[in-house]
Amino acid sequence: MATSTTIQTQCLGYTPIPVALLSAEEVPAVDLYRKDAESGRLRLYRAADVPMQPEDLQRLNESNTHWLYATDIDHEQMQRFIRRKLDLLIRDESLSLRDRFGRLNIVVEGLLTSAFETNDTDEVMKSASQISAMAVRLLCRDDMTAGDLISLLHHDYQTVTHSLNVSYMMVALARDLRLVGNDELPSVAVAGVLHDIGKLSVSDRILTKSDRLQRREQRVAQKHPALGFRRLGKRTDISFAQLMVVYQHHERTNGKGYPVSAVGDEIHPWARLCSVVNVFESLISNRPYRGRYSLAEAFSMMDQHLSDGLDQEMYQCWKQSIRKK
Numbered sequence: 034m035a036t037s038t039t040i041q042t043q044c045l046g047y048t049p050i051p052v053a054l055l056s057a058e059e060v061p062a063v064d065l066y067r068k069d070a071e072s073g074r075l076r077l078y079r080a081a082d083v084p085m086q087p088e089d090l091q092r093l094n095e096s097n098t099h100w101l102y103a104t105d106i107d108h109e110q111m112q113r114f115i116r117r118k119l120d121l122l123i124r125d126e127s128l129s130l131r132d133r134f135g136r137l138n139i140v141v142e143g144l145l146t147s148a149f150e151t152n153d154t155d156e157v158m159k160s161a162s163q164i165s166a167m168a169v170r171l172l173c174r175d176d177m178t179a180g181d182l183i184s185l186l187h188h189d190y191q192t193v194t195h196s197l198n199v200s201y202m203m204v205a206l207a208r209d210l211r212l213v214g215n216d217e218l219p220s221v222a223v224a225g226v227l228h229d230i231g232k233l234s235v236s237d238r239i240l241t242k243s244d245r246l247q248r249r250e251q252r253v254a255q256k257h258p259a260l261g262f263r264r265l266g267k268r269t270d271i272s273f274a275q276l277m278v279v280y281q282h283h284e285r286t287n288g289k290g291y292p293v294s295a296v297g298d299e300i301h302p303w304a305r306l307c308s309v310v311n312v313f314e315s316l317i318s319n320r321p322y323r324g325r326y327s328l329a330e331a332f333s334m335m336d337q338h339l340s341d342g343l344d345q346e347m348y349q350c351w352k353q354s355i356r357k358k
């Protein structure tokens with residue numbers, strides 16, 4: 034499946050550590066490695082007993098080094114460190130909400146990329162639930178509008194970036210619609226992270242092709258909702274609503290979607306929610322075969338081509354949410 038070219042975090046046998054979570058006062062007491070930009074090999078950056086100076090962190094940021102690595106011997110310790118630091122970051126009222134969300138997003142993109150790269154459903158589920166709980170805490174604040182959210186997201190086309198963006202947007206729209214109670218928003222977020230998990234079973238060649246897909250390739254790509262359903266269908270840690278997001282997010286209320294051309298209320302409300310933001314997110318993000326559209330262009334295209342295929346109440350609410358300042 035397609036994984037990020039901008040945040041390839043995984044190195045076999047090593048745990049990626051986000052530089053954004055390190056501070057000179059608190060650096061884990063383990064050997065840290067840095068990836069060589071040219072060879073891709075890891076080299077020892079800092080031994081466990083060497084203190085980290087603020088200038089070191091500044092230099093890492095200036096050179097766009099967002100990840101260091103610890104060997105997997107230290108994996109559990111590093112996971113605990115990352116979770117604790119993320120929790121502190123989310124609560125840190127001395128940082129602006131934008132700053133906190135921006136940092137959180139960089140970190141969770143990396144963590145989720147790592148999980149997707151393993152092609153292991155358990156790993157993806159684990160990351161999805163951790164990430165969702167954290168993101169929802171920032172997304173549910175009254176001072177975070179859907180418009181703010183859009184301006185903070187990355188818009189390069191990668192399955193992981195797209196999945197995360199859709200997840201955040203589903204939470205924002207579900208909150209604005211009051212579709213579910215606040216306690217259910219983390220489940221909505223997990224559904225968003227998982228919605229394209231079927232793409233783990235589709236070849237990179239098709240997912241990243243820069244030319245228009247041939248009909249046969251299109252049929253393969255369009256199997257991803259059913260493939261995702263099959264991958265998750267027997268799990269006990271996924272709800273029916275979440276499963277329907279995976280299976281029905283390409284259905285259209287006018288029956289012109291796939292995999293089974295369901296119509297109207299046959300499509301689960303969470304899947305209808307996902308459809309609206311999924312189309313929107315795809316339009317405002319770069320694709321292998323085109324650049325991104327502006328928000329106005331995206332809405333204009335949706336008005337023209339999809340007005341009878343999306344849940345109207347949800348779509349109109351999303352438009353209002355994005356325009357709200």
Ligand SMILES: [Fe+2]
Pocket residue numbers: 228229257282283
């Ligand atoms: Fe999809």
